[in-house]
Amino acid sequence: MLSKQQLIEYSEDARKNYVNHISIDCVVFGFHEGQMKVLLLKTNDEEKWYLPGGFVLKEEHIDNAAVRILQERTGLDKIFLQQFRVFGDPDRSKFHNDMYVGMLPKEENWFSGRFISIGYYALVDFFDVTPHPDQFSELCAWRDLDDMPEMQLDHEKIYKSALDALRLQLNYQPIGYNLMPREFTMPELQKLYETILGKKLDRRNFQRRILGFGILNRSEEPRKGGAHKAPYLYSFDMENYQNALTEGFKGGW
Amino acid sequence: MLSKQQLIEYSEDARKNYVNHISIDCVVFGFHEGQMKVLLLKTNDEEKWYLPGGFVLKEEHIDNAAVRILQERTGLDKIFLQQFRVFGDPDRSKFHNDMYVGMLPKEENWFSGRFISIGYYALVDFFDVTPHPDQFSELCAWRDLDDMPEMQLDHEKIYKSALDALRLQLNYQPIGYNLMPREFTMPELQKLYETILGKKLDRRNFQRRILGFGILNRSEEPRKGGAHKAPYLYSFDMENYQNALTEGFKGGW
DNA sequence: TTACAATTGTGTACTTAATACACTATGAAA
DNA sequence: TTTCATAGTGTATTAAGTACACAATTGTAA
Structure with missing residues (x-):
């Protein structure tokens, strides 16, 4: 005050x-x-x-x-x-x-x-x-x-x-580039979607859908040193990402 | 001025x-x-x-x-x-x-x-x-x-x-109640969607989709006196329409 | 060193929605 | 009664969404 x-x-x-x-x-x-x-x-x-x-x-x-x-x-x-x-x-x-x-x-x-x-x-x-x-x-x-x-x-x-x-x-545009670090794993990105939506998503279906958007690049090297199976690292394909931002995802009509 | x-x-x-x-x-x-x-x-x-x-x-x-x-x-x-x-x-x-x-x-x-x-x-x-x-x-x-x-x-x-x-x-809410007269035919409603979207839609697919939303009632009596085959008249089912307005159509995620 | 727990990666069957497309029915006008 | 414009309806195909299960990897605890 x-x-x-x-x-x-x-x-x-x-x-x-x-x-x-x-x-x-x-x-x-x-x-x-x-x-x-x-x-x-x-x-x-x-x-x-x-x-x-x-x-x-x-x-x-x-x-x-x-x-x-x-x-x-x-x-x-x-x-x-x-x-x-x-x-x-x-x-x-x-x-x-x-x-x-x-x-x-x-x-x-x-x-x-x-x-x-x-x-x-x-x-x-x-x-x-x-x-x-x-x-x-x-x-x-x-x-x-x-x-x-x-x-x-x-x-x-x-x-x-x-x-x-x-x-x-989330339904018609890509999200994540501004919220995620440059490289991230699929489960991390899924967690982002889950917290925004406030609900759990199926891992397999999430992966298929998000990859279907064509806005991710998978790096060759998985992340090492974690306590479990080494996950792949992804980053956003900026060209496709930007394109999806302006075009939108699903037409609807 | x-x-x-x-x-x-x-x-x-x-x-x-x-x-x-x-x-x-x-x-x-x-x-x-x-x-x-x-x-x-x-x-x-x-x-x-x-x-x-x-x-x-x-x-x-x-x-x-x-x-x-x-x-x-x-x-x-x-x-x-x-x-x-x-x-x-x-x-x-x-x-x-x-x-x-x-x-x-x-x-x-x-x-x-x-x-x-x-x-x-x-x-x-x-x-x-x-x-x-x-x-x-x-x-x-x-x-x-x-x-x-x-x-x-x-x-x-x-x-x-x-x-x-x-x-x-148009992609996640019903539209039309405020723009159409109380009773209207399916081709008329389709025309509304077409002018909003600025493109032609397939009659058969449009009808299936819009009926699938469950917001229309078909009256028994077709409209008479037109120059061609008498079309059915529809009106909006206000309960379902209102519901769809607040709920939205397709989840997306 | 081995078994275990946690996590990741992947595939397949099923259901639902979207698309493409063609014939029949009606009513007025020629 | 034929023709034309418009309306009604169905089916086959493809794509998207959903549900679900098993195998692989890695650190940790036995």
């Missing part, structure tokens, strides 16, 4: 630089040790967590705003981002209103107004991310998707909606 | 009532005589057409804003609406800037600022619509999807994006 002085400074600065009434919220998905993770922030004085977010500069494309915001939180400079929905309930910013009400007159307080938030989800490589807290938070950290904490505002609704969008995307 | 006096009044009013920097653009699809149609507006002094749109009241949910805007243009009060994407290029409102620049000082001119537009598409029954021009237009009319005129701003991009979203929806 900001002090009065900080709020004054932040508000002045924001009014000068950002488009009013618009915010951006990002759901950053990462994958590590067989677990789907989401990047969250937390202040010390509040129990609840919130999604990385921010505002749009006056002359900035909204997509670039999302990239900029995530660069600040993750240190990454190439980020796979997808706009998925707008959250425009007039009451959704009540939290900030309550928190900072009285500290400053309404006209001077950036947070007093209504914000319509554009939701983006991002898929990132867990190991490439260095979480950086923002000005309001002391903590920026990964949380397991199946052990999410209580969230501020409507952020629970937002990340659930992002997950729905991601699940839908 | 507004006169200076009108611009002054409009700007004052808008500033008082609407959320700044946010607009809504709607792509209204209708279906008539085997043609997919889009509802468009045009001023007399401009050659280019534009999409029905408007702004969000200060305490209004964005979805309700879209409904309100479309009620004004179509007279309908139940409208199937779907948010599909946000258009946030900082240059996208240049048109209005140019048009009204100099008429009023920037701070007083509602249209001088940047607008981030939320795109909705609507599916409506052609016969239920009574097109009403808005304050800026003299004409509100249906245009054939395959004979669209030149559009203002980025509105061509917007309706194309809406069509993409609609095509995608």
Whole structure:
């Protein structure tokens, strides 16, 4: 939470630089040790967590705003981002209103107004991310998707909606390049799909289907040193992957 | 185009009532005589057409804003609406800037600022619509999807994006209830799918597939009086239709 | 060193969905 | 009554999805 002085400074600065009434919220998905993770922030004085977010500069494309915001939180400079929905309930910013009400007159307080938030989800490589807290938070950290904490505002609704969008995307686009390391095994990729979908898949059928997409290359050398039978290593065939991204998988109609 | 006096009044009013920097653009699809149609507006002094749109009241949910805007243009009060994407290029409102620049000082001119537009598409029954021009237009009319005129701003991009979203929806949700009359023949419904998709489908396979969804009821009586063999009439089974809307069709994964 | 547990790799039969394609039926108009 | 346009229906083939079982490898514990 900001002090009065900080709020004054932040508000002045924001009014000068950002488009009013618009915010951006990002759901950053990462994958590590067989677990789907989401990047969250937390202040010390509040129990609840919130999604990385921010505002749009006056002359900035909204997509670039999302990239900029995530660069600040993750240190990454190439980020796979997808706009998925707008959250425009007039009451959704009540939290900030309550928190900072009285500290400053309404006209001077950036947070007093209504914000319509554009939701983006991002898929990132867990190991490439260095979480950086923002000005309001002391903590920026990964949380397991199946052990999410209580969230501020409507952020629970937002990340659930992002997950729905991601699940839908799984049906007509390849996924994984942005979430997996360069080389990975088939069971690891399967685990990614399973955590996104929240259900188990059959190993044999998964392998046939994913190979059928033609977006994987199998390396000659299996991964050694594991405790069990050495699995093959795969990597994405970027040409086919990119092609599948634009073309989509199954026609449907 | 507004006169200076009108611009002054409009700007004052808008500033008082609407959320700044946010607009809504709607792509209204209708279906008539085997043609997919889009509802468009045009001023007399401009050659280019534009999409029905408007702004969000200060305490209004964005979805309700879209409904309100479309009620004004179509007279309908139940409208199937779907948010599909946000258009946030900082240059996208240049048109209005140019048009009204100099008429009023920037701070007083509602249209001088940047607008981030939320795109909705609507599916409506052609016969239920009574097109009403808005304050800026003299004409509100249906245009054939395959004979669209030149559009203002980025509105061509917007309706194309809406069509993409609609095509995608075809793959996992039923479509037609909002576009077809209560009773219709199988060839008519097929024509709807064909115009949305922009390609021909096989009659026999179409029928099998659509019946397989279990959302149609066939009436006993065929339609009489046509010039050829009397076709059966179908209507949507609303219980199954609603169910399919929420459940979706094919799992994919 | 050998048996065991955990994990990986692979194949086959069955069912369901998608595609391709052709004939019969009806009703109006010539 | 013949012809033309349109509607209704079925079947064979191919592709995709699902269900399921056994053999191979590697480290660990007996």
